[in-house]
Amino acid sequence: MADILIIDVWADNVHKEFTRIRDVFQRYPYIAFDTEFPGFVHPSNSRAGAEIYYGHNKANVDSLKLIQVGLTFDDEFGSLPTNQYGQQIALQINLCDFDPSWDRYSMEAMNILRISGIDFExxxxxxxxxxxxxxxxxxxxxxxxxxxxWVTFHGTYDTAYLVKLLNSCTLLPDALSTFLSMVNRIFPNFYDAKHMVHHHYV
Incomplete structure (x- = not known):
């Protein structure tokens, strides 16, 4: 597979890049997404019951802010859109809301994100x-x-952060059923690849 050019999206080019997306998304209607956020500040147990585990997720997502969102657009054959030079492209959207001098974070996560190249300032x-x-x-x-x-892999937190962002809310709903209704409304066709593999759907 050819190398993919990752385009960093900032305040000064966000409108340009989303204009490009509007022009091509009908040909590339499969969106793989990932997020970066400042770790976990509340304990979480995936083996707890669904309602309890959602409560753990909600506590973390409510307390923290997104740092980055990655979007990759594909067609049904796995091909990506290209730029004027024929390079396949994906987007890395850098968000400004998180302020490490004020907002909460996990130091371990911050160190990992710094090593990966994120410049918080x-x-x-x-x-x-x-x-x-x-x-x-x-x-x-x-x-x-x-x-x-919309496609993710083990995207429990990724999905929750996008739901929070797209609903312009500071807190996720208290009830899991309400949250799932929001997911279904925002992402009518949604797939978590890890869930599909676990249940032998692929």
Whole structure:
């Protein structure tokens, strides 16, 4: 597979990149997504019951802010959109809301993110606001649109953070059933590849 060019999205090019997305998303309606966030500040036990585990997830997502969102667009054959040079591209959207001098985080996660190349000061001063990203995803018709397929891998937290962002809310709903209704409304076609493999759907 050819190398993929990762395009960093900042406040000064977010509109340009989402204009590109609006032009191509009907040909590339499968969106793989991933998020980066500052770790976990509340204990979480995936072996607890569904309602309890959701409560653990909610406590963390409510307390923390997104740092980065990655989006990769594919067609049904796994091909990605290309730039003017024929390079396959994916987006890395850098958000500005997280301020490490004020907001909560896990030191272990922060160290890992720094090693991976995230510049927290640059994100905070030049990144995209969560509201701008939410508006851009909506205006590009990428959410609440059945022909668009959203794909993640072990994306419990990734999904929760995007639901929080797209609903412009500071807190997720208390009830798991309400949260799942929000997921179904925002992502009518949604797949978690880890869940599919675990249940032998692929």
């Amino acid at each position: 640059k994100n905070h001063t030049k990144g995209v606001t969560s509201q701008t990203l939410a508006d851009s995803l909506a205006s590009a018709r990428l959410v609440s649109n059945p022909p668009v397929h």
